[in-house]
Amino acid sequence: MKASQFFISTLKEAPSDAEVVSHKLMMRAGFIKRLGAGIYNYMPMGLRVIRKVEAIVREEMNRAGGVELLMPVVQPAELWQETGRFDKMGPELMRVKDRHDRDFIIQPTSEEVVTDIARQELRSYKQLPKNFYHIQTKFRDERRPRFGIMRGREFTMKDAYSFDRDAAGAAKTYEAMFAAYKRIFDRFGLEYRAVAADTGAIGGDLSHEFQVIAETGEDAIVYCPTSDYAANIELAEAVSLLAERAPAAQALVNTPTPGKATCADVAQLLGLPLSRTIKSLVLATDELDEAGDIVKSTVWLLLLRGDHSMNEIKVGKIEGLKAGFRFATLAEIEDHFGSKPGYLGPIGLKKPVKVVADRTVVNMSDWVCGANLEDFHYTGVNWGRDLPEPDLVADIRNVVEGDPSPDGQGVLAIQRGIEVGHIFYLGTKYSKVMNATFLDENGKPAFMEMGCYGIGVTRIVGAAIEQNHDARGIVWPDALAPFTVVICPIGYDRSADVKAAADALHDELQAAGIDVMLDDRGERPGAMFADWELIGVPHRVVISDRGLKEGKVEYQGRRDEAATSMAACGIAAELKGRLRG
Amino acid sequence: MKASQFFISTLKEAPSDAEVVSHKLMMRAGFIKRLGAGIYNYMPMGLRVIRKVEAIVREEMNRAGGVELLMPVVQPAELWQETGRFDKMGPELMRVKDRHDRDFIIQPTSEEVVTDIARQELRSYKQLPKNFYHIQTKFRDERRPRFGIMRGREFTMKDAYSFDRDAAGAAKTYEAMFAAYKRIFDRFGLEYRAVAADTGAIGGDLSHEFQVIAETGEDAIVYCPTSDYAANIELAEAVSLLAERAPAAQALVNTPTPGKATCADVAQLLGLPLSRTIKSLVLATDELDEAGDIVKSTVWLLLLRGDHSMNEIKVGKIEGLKAGFRFATLAEIEDHFGSKPGYLGPIGLKKPVKVVADRTVVNMSDWVCGANLEDFHYTGVNWGRDLPEPDLVADIRNVVEGDPSPDGQGVLAIQRGIEVGHIFYLGTKYSKVMNATFLDENGKPAFMEMGCYGIGVTRIVGAAIEQNHDARGIVWPDALAPFTVVICPIGYDRSADVKAAADALHDELQAAGIDVMLDDRGERPGAMFADWELIGVPHRVVISDRGLKEGKVEYQGRRDEAATSMAACGIAAELKGRLRG
Structure with missing residues (x-):
């Protein structure tokens, strides 16, 4: 394919509505063209x-x-x-x-x-x-x-x-x-x-x-580098970080924590690691009558370690929460806990609440939680002694880097x-x-x-x-590139030698079934190279009179730092070897 | 491709809503499957x-x-x-x-x-x-x-x-x-x-x-077998069939034609060729005001030879009729002609009418037309003598077979x-x-x-x-066939020889880039052949134990009357030669 028979349209700047790098580069490289919100023309380069x-x-x-x-x-x-x-x-x-x-x-x-x-x-x-x-x-x-x-x-x-x-x-x-x-x-x-x-x-x-x-991905992927385990974080099982519950060592103390409404603030104030705190999340479920009106609501208290986060997908699989849940209202919280958020905990509830403890939480001893009283937290809390065992123990948190892999074969990483x-x-x-x-x-x-x-x-x-780009543009893997090889002749219209060499290389690669592009547009070298780096063609051959005089052409892979001088007579065979292999 | 890895679904009968042969055959051969009115699934065979x-x-x-x-x-x-x-x-x-x-x-x-x-x-x-x-x-x-x-x-x-x-x-x-x-x-x-x-x-x-x-086509195509002329009948120019107008030879006579309201009936009654009669078609155009109400209507009389038919596209190109026309109402006809349809003509009009004569009509002499009086026609009508020259002469008819080609290179045929x-x-x-x-x-x-x-x-x-079918089914040209060659083994599951020969032929043709189907379904030969004839695969090879014993296979082209016995060892080369050529 020659550029003059194709359609190439590159932009210096991406349109302002392009938020992510792939969108920006696809617009700049002329792969797509916006027709309406979320509706694009696939331009010739992108369609390839x-x-x-x-x-x-x-x-x-x-x-x-x-x-x-x-x-x-x-x-x-x-x-x-x-x-x-x-x-x-x-x-x-x-x-x-x-x-x-x-x-x-x-x-x-x-x-x-x-x-x-x-x-x-x-x-x-x-x-x-x-x-x-x-x-x-x-x-x-x-x-x-x-x-x-x-x-x-x-x-x-x-x-x-x-x-x-x-x-x-x-x-x-x-x-x-x-x-x-x-x-x-x-x-x-x-x-x-x-x-x-x-x-x-x-x-x-x-x-x-x-x-x-891709760093920019919307999903968190959990995997174990030393085993086959891999799961979306939505699903990845979080095992208990404590094999068993240690005996209580501290007394229960209602401790003033003025203005400290987050686990992190409380831990800092008390000089304790965050992993000694427990956070309280209050959910509610509603029973509806046939007309769709609420006849009864149930309040749920979910307990997670202070440094962990709730996994909504997992919570949604708990019996009683499967049919749907919501965060509790402020009124419901004050009604059941007698306190406003930031100081909630499982001790001294005003009304019955379903308590769900995370697998790690249930094995914690001497922990810290809200005292259901503004500006106060309990320290030295222990299951059984200070409060009843939870109604339910479940995996309700997102795994974090370093957690044991659920297959027991190592620790988890996240990408x-x-x-x-x-x-x-x-x-x-x-x-x-x-x-x-x-x-x-x-x-x-x-x-x-x-x-x-x-x-x-x-x-x-x-x-x-998103995965394959650099400051200059896209970097296609060979299999997906719109063109696998681009031939950039310097002076295609001026030099019969350059034209002959470029045409011959083009024809030979094309005959070998390689998607080759010959840029015959007559652009200046800088602009021409910038276009093809933006478009992301993985292999570039520059043919010039100066090089041909010494029997050389310049080859540069899209990820290479610099060009390599290669024998003009061997370049076709070299590329055919690489790209067929 | 082997049939067991594909999807083949043939029907004995076409569904009742299939009106034309292509629709029937596509349904029967399993090419398409109706999802809704005018909406079809393209099934695997059809998609190919x-x-x-x-x-x-x-x-x-x-x-x-x-x-x-x-x-x-x-x-x-x-x-x-x-x-x-x-x-x-x-x-x-x-x-x-x-x-x-x-x-x-x-x-x-x-x-x-x-x-x-x-x-x-x-x-x-x-x-x-x-x-x-x-x-x-x-x-x-x-x-x-x-x-x-x-x-x-x-x-x-x-x-x-x-x-x-x-x-x-x-x-x-x-x-x-x-x-x-x-x-x-x-x-x-x-x-x-x-x-x-x-x-x-x-x-x-x-x-x-x-x-x-295709005989079943909706369009009439006009062409000249002895020149390059070809046009849709909508456009094909109808030249005058009379180079000049002969002098009047007959007197104008108002002739009783009781109950004869068509040119054909009148011609038969009078013992004249249909080509001596002229038919009158009455159109009307309306001028509208800004509100879209009709402010003025004009009545047009189009005159065609009795054996010719009006071409609406051509009429729509006449100045004054371009903006749209309609057939005149009965009231307009009686108001302008003083007669009901069937006996209309250009002589003795009650109110002004725009008269448009076809190119042939204007050169006719001694013709027959309605007398604007029920049960009467004029015979021996002549332009100039009996009525004024028409307001307009134009090509307003469809060409018919045998008309001179407008390029002067022969006569027209219609497909x-x-x-x-x-x-x-x-x-x-x-x-x-x-x-x-x-x-x-x-x-x-x-x-x-x-x-x-x-x-x-x-x-x-x-x-x-529509163009390529027979009583047994579709007959694909090689280039469009879903499979170019079908191998029909007799006893694929029973005979190791048949299986080996069929597999080898399949693999060799496939490696040569030929779209080959091996029917390994185990159908009886009759049902198997009927399926592939319905589907329309152009080349069939039957492999059987009996044939292999003599080193033979049977080849039959889809249009062939009978199978040809061919050397089993040469069939692959033979097909490759034919289908690559």
């Missing part, structure tokens, strides 16, 4: 990267037995009403009416449609397992689209849906998809982690996220990541509600066991840049 | 054909200098309001509101968005010409979707938009796209014609349709066709209204000259089938 992502995904999905089809963007509401998602989903589900006033949605995913296909087409156990996927435009009407195409409204996703005879088959399919995803991300050339994940609203029993490692893939074992969640059955060997109908497997095609482009 | 169409289109567009990008499916209404199409277009434009109640549309085409890109990105004459294209999902909310994916609501289209400095440049681009389209349709292996076409609502000055020839491609020279229609200018060499802004170029990717699949 998207196509590379798609091609790798497609190849590995096919290799793993996936069968590609294409389900529509605009889908009739009926199927979505059948699963209840038409009503349950919020405004992120884009609803639209046709000329006959019939309801449709613009697909955010395709569970309903694919399950409808499966219940009609997959009638016998002989047809199972089957794994259908498509790579299609999706729409989610995000309340606040941001980060360019990392959280856009219109985006491209690969979504696959598997149908198995039974849970054992579904588990095998899940494992095969897990392996396929690893191959996909390996081929991308990105640093990533597959982490155990919460199954969230989509339900099901088993789930992994594929996270591209930031961007979720770009997610695989779920769905079980019969959709097949039951949509009556997707097949006939088994005995002619009996059984529900299909399903899994679903997503990859955010356009999001990967953003995530790859 | 779509991808082949896309690949050919993409290669030839790139070769012709097109640059691929991707514009969104969901587009903000603002740009569509800028051109006025948001309000002007009917309900076929799918409108949708987002969570903030902002207006969007689901794109039927992308003139607005691409012109918006061009006016921002193409600022200098140095950047022109540029031809952007995308292959993207489109939506048109058709009042009556039908014919499967030939006239669906959601469909895939390749639409390209070119930007040139001036009309001369735009004409060159148009020619290059015309040539690219010819290469594309040649590569498809379909019988087609490029025909001059009316520019219709999209406007502009020059337009060609690419029509796939039916399905429009699958359409190229337009748009001029500055969009660039002016959207102020898409560039700076020329003198630094002066000028409007870009545009063209647009569409190919109905999914429609081509239907059109190809």
Whole structure:
């Protein structure tokens, strides 16, 4: 490809609405162009990267037995009403009416449609397992689209849906998809982690996220450097940091802590480590009558070590809190504790409260907590002696760096990541509600066991840049680069030698199937190099008269500090060797 | 590819709502699956054909200098309001509101968005010409979707938009796209014609349709077998069939024609050829005031030879009728002609009427027309002698087979066709209204000259089938077939020899880049052959123990009457030779 036959558009400055580095660089390098909030034109340079992502995904999905089809963007509401998602989903589900006033949605995913296909087409156990996927435009009407195409409204996703005879088959399919995803991300050339994940609203029993490692990632990924353990912090198990409870050594003392309303302030005042304090979080749950009015509320006290933070996902799994919870109101707090926040604790409650202690908290001795009296804290508190054992002990905190790994194989570390893939074992969640059955060997109908497997095609482009960039621009891994090699001739229009050498190298690399770009725009060298560094092409060859006189060209990898002089006659073979290897 | 790793689903009967053969066969062969009115899942077999169409289109567009990008499916209404199409277009434009109640549309085409890109990105004459294209999902909310994916609501289209400095440049681009389209349709292996076409609502000055020839086509294509002339019947020029007017030979006679209200009946009654009669069509135009009320109506009488039919497109180009016309009401007819329809003519009008004669009509002598009196016609009518010359002479009829070609190179023939491609020279229609200018060499802004170029990717699949099918199913040209070769082993699971031979042939063809399918489903031969004939795979190889004993396999082309016995050891080379050639 020659630049004059392509479209290159770079900017010195990123638009002011670009918050993150990938968005800024994609705008500056001319990969995308904003059409509306969260809606982008994929410009020629950006589309090439998207196509590379798609091609790798497609190849590995096919290799793993996936069968590609294409389900529509605009889908009739009926199927979505059948699963209840038409009503349950919020405004992120884009609803639209046709000329006959019939309801449709613009697909955010395709569970309903694919399950409808499966219940009609997959009638016998002989047809199972089957794994259908498509790579299609999706729409989610995000309340606040941001980060360019990392959280856009219109985006491209690969979504696959598997149908198995039974849970054992579904588990095998899940494992095969897990392996396929690893191959996909390996081929991308990105640093990533597959982490155990919460199954969230989509339900099901088993789930992994594929996270591209990036400091700017929104997710915290917990992993154990000395074992295979890896999980999203939402899910990562926090074990007790105290194997057993030490005997009480201190007396209970109501200690003045004037104006010290946080654990950190109290610890500092008392000259104690923060890990000796306990923080009190007050939640509430409501029972509703049929009309939706509150008939009864329950107040919950969650106790965490002062240096730990609550994990809402874990709290939401506690019996009694599963159906939803809220923070207690000030009135509820004063009513139950007789004090305002900042000085709360589990001793001397005015009204009954459900006390949930974190696994570490329950083994602490001689600890500090609020005295339910403004400007006072208890010190030397001990379970059993000073207050009853907690109603419930549970893992309710986020792990922190240095925590023991739950597999007992070392200590945990934490990285930031961007979720770009997610695989779920769905079980019969959709097949039951949509009556997707097949006939088994005995002619009996059984529900299909399903899994679903997503990859955010356009999001990967953003995530790859978040991970791979420097002050000059993007640094593509070979597999995702819009062009793998750029040839920068100095004086293409002036020197017949330069033109001949550049054209010959271009033609030879292109014939070898390498995505090569010859910059024939006639830009000055500085501007030309800056463009291609911004765009992030991984391999650059500069051809000049001066070099050719000595039989040399200059090669520079995008991460190299400086160019290397190489024999002009050997450069094609050298690049072909490297890029095919 | 082996059948067990793919998804094959054939039906004995087509669903009752399938009206045309391509729709029936696509449903029966499992290419598509209906999701809603005019909305289809593209099943794995069908998607393979779509991808082949896309690949050919993409290669030839790139070769012709097109640059691929991707514009969104969901587009903000603002740009569509800028051109006025948001309000002007009917309900076929799918409108949708987002969570903030902002207006969007689901794109039927992308003139607005691409012109918006061009006016921002193409600022200098140095950047022109540029031809952007995308292959993207489109939506048109058709009042009556039908014919499967030939006239669906959601469909895939390749639409390209070119930007040139001036009309001369735009004409060159148009020619290059015309040539690219010819290469594309040649590569498809379909019988087609490029025909001059009316520019219709999209406007502009020059337009060609690419029509796939099929008896079931909705369009009539006029062409001259002995020259290059070809046009849609909407546009095809009808020359006068009479070089000059012969002198009057008969007297004007008011002749009783009781109950004979059509030209055919009158001609039969009088023993005259139909070509001696003239039919009268009465139209009306209205002048409206600012409130939209009719202030004045004009009645028009169009005269056509009895065996000719009116061409509405041509009539709509006549000065005075351009702004729109309607058929006259019965009251208007009786008011102006003093007779009811069936006996109307240009002689003895009660009120002034604009008379438009077809080019042939004006040179007729001694003709027959209605007498404006029930049950009477005039015979022996002659211009000048019996009535004044017409107010206007114009080409207002459809050509018929045997008419002289307007290029003077022979006579016209007519075929039916399905429009699958359409190229337009748009001029500055969009660039002016959207102020898409560039700076020329003198630094002066000028409007870009545009063209647009569409190919109905999914429609081509239907059109190809309309053209290529027989009683057993689809007959794909090699280039579009979902699989080029199918290997049908007899006893794949029972015979190690058959399995080994089938696997080896499969692997060798696949390694050669040929799309080969090995049917390992274990179906009976009859059912297996019927499936692949329905699906339309062009080349079939049957491998059986009986054949292998003699070193033979059976080859049958999809159009062949019978199978040919071929050496088993030579079949791979034979197929590779044929399919690469």
